[in-house]
Amino acid sequence: MIDTHAHLYSKEFDTDRDEVIRRAVGNGVSKLIIPSTDAGDFDAMMKLCRDWPQVCFPAAGLHPTSVGEDYETELAFVEKQLDSCSFVAVGEIGIDCYWSMDCIAQQRDAFERQIRMAQRHSLPVIIHARDSFSEIFAILDRIHTPDTKGVFHGFSGTREDYLKIREYDTFKMGIGGVITFKNSKLPQTLEIIPITDIVLETDAPYLTPHPYRGKRNESSHIPLIAQKIAELKNLSIEEVDKITSENAEAMFRI
Numbered sequence: 142m143i144d145t146h147a148h149l150y151s152k153e154f155d156t157d158r159d160e161v162i163r164r165a166v167g168n169g170v171s172k173l174i175i176p177s178t179d180a181g182d183f184d185a186m187m188k189l190c191r192d193w194p195q196v197c198f199p200a201a202g203l204h205p206t207s208v209g210e211d212y213e214t215e216l217a218f219v220e221k222q223l224d225s226c227s228f229v230a231v232g233e234i235g236i237d238c239y240w241s242m243d244c245i246a247q248q249r250d251a252f253e254r255q256i257r258m259a260q261r262h263s264l265p266v267i268i269h270a271r272d273s274f275s276e277i278f279a280i281l282d283r284i285h286t287p288d289t290k291g292v293f294h295g296f297s298g299t300r301e302d303y304l305k306i307r308e309y310d311t312f313k314m315g316i317g318g319v320i321t322f323k324n325s326k327l328p329q330t331l332e333i334i335p336i337t338d339i340v341l342e343t344d345a346p347y348l349t350p351h352p353y354r355g356k357r358n359e360s361s362h363i364p365l366i367a368q369k370i371a372e373l374k375n376l377s378i379e380e381v382d383k384i385t386s387e388n389a390e391a392m393f394r395i
């Protein structure tokens with residue numbers, strides 16, 4: 142299995158990071174995509190990926206909630222990293238209208254410019270969309286090309302959102318712990334999402350799946366998400382593992 146979204150460099154893992162990764166590998170989670178959020182966590186992310194080559198794969202990007210007045214400096218930093226090291230994606234990038242609308246113009250600009258960076262570097266993007274599908278679609282409708290691939294991370298949209306994304310024909314949906322929550326509406330949307338459009342993710346340390354909700358999330362919980370998807374789609378967990386892993390390996394070329 143592959144965890145396509147884990148912030149394992151964050152301070153929540155300072156005391157047992159290596160143990161957390163060993164536990165994930167022991168649970169069948171063999172590869173992890175590690176997205177950065179801004180220049181502040183970049184070194185920690187790179188160290189983790191150097192410590193665990195062939196297991197942890199880095200992505201470089203400026204997260205929408207990290208977009209502030211200094212975003213030009215941050216974007217220049219992302220561009221410089223993309224030119225000097227090798228990454229599996231540009232991410233995480235996107236638009237977040239939930240936490241703050243203060244910098245919405247800057248968020249739009251940062252998102253568009255990072256999509257263009259991904260296009261120049263032939264890399265997929267990892268998109269964070271929170272209360273912002275219409276904002277994101279407005280930009281993608283303008284600049285999307287058949288080579289603009291990526292993942293809608295933590296996808297929790299409606300059927301209409303999914304059908305709109307499917308029109309681009311180049312994106313996968315990152316499904317995480319939310320699918321296991323009681324009262325989640327996501328299972329209804331999942332009915333129309335084929336397994337070939339799904340990759341697995343934790344978003345660790347956040348969004349811990351049932352029955353560990355409320356505790357720190359970690360990549361070893363990926364099988365709980367795979368199991369829930371298997372139940373909902375009437376597949377075996379082995380089939381979910383095989384197809385979502387193939388989806389992730391093709392997308393990130395890992």
Ligand SMILES: [Zn+2]
Nearest residue numbers: 146148233344
């Ligand atoms: Zn994230």
